[in-house]
Amino acid sequence: MIPSAHKPILVVEDSAEDFTALGRAFRKHALPNPVLRCEDGDQALEYLQGYGKHASWPAQMPAFVLLDLNLPGTDGRAVLSKLKQDPHLQSIPVIIFSTSTNSRDIEDCYRLGANSYLTKPIEFSVLEEKTASLVRYWLATSELPSVS
Template sequence: MITPLKPVLVVEDSAEDFTALGRAFRKHALQNPVLRCEDGDQALNYLQGYGKNPAWPAVLPAIILLDLNMPGTDGRAVLEALKHDPQLLSIPVIIFTTSSNAKDIEDCYRLGANSYLTKPVGYSELEEKVRLIVRYWLESSELPSQN
């Protein structure tokens, strides 16, 4: 029996940024489904209630790409909630944001981020970052097998 690939969860309020990410994932032949949550509240709804809401997959994501600055519950609060939840804390969380502020970087690692990447301005640089994410997190790393 073949186990379906776990999704990649992108928590991103910008439709334009999500579209560019999706294009870059397709270019690098990502086989995993890519899901989008448009804000922190929607992400926590899915992650803390997975398997209960038929609108969401009954499986947790392989990795989470998390934007920091979103309306409502921001990325920092989402990260803190994930890393304090015993069922979710082992999912790798990659902060993927425009902020290169040293305080944001320190705060995110203190809260348990597994990686911190700044969003590049140009599309070719975005493709390269996505290639590195796919290669490292989805092809090279041994990820935990939750649910």
């Protein structure tokens, strides 16, 4: 198993319902990684950059970030841009996970440095398939960079 196999997965998602469904789908596939949640873009940046009231964050950088676009405060596009411009964080894979199928959103995210763009499915069975693909590709197939 690759070293990133037990690194946390950071989910940046403001919807408790979406996060709960995603957590259920990950558990169904016996994901050994801890799944951490930030509820908005500011909290995600605070976590990843290790500043602010959570100065002890992060103990370990995530294997990847699953990032919603439409967040309160700092939105997902701004988070993506800041992560990809930060020399300490830019190698962390960022997967956009949004309800938007707008081609402009997709193009903008790739232009800003997204590693992948997935649309959130409505049906739980499709969500299960997408999470299985995420786990299989990003944690079992890809060679991820070592980020400290």
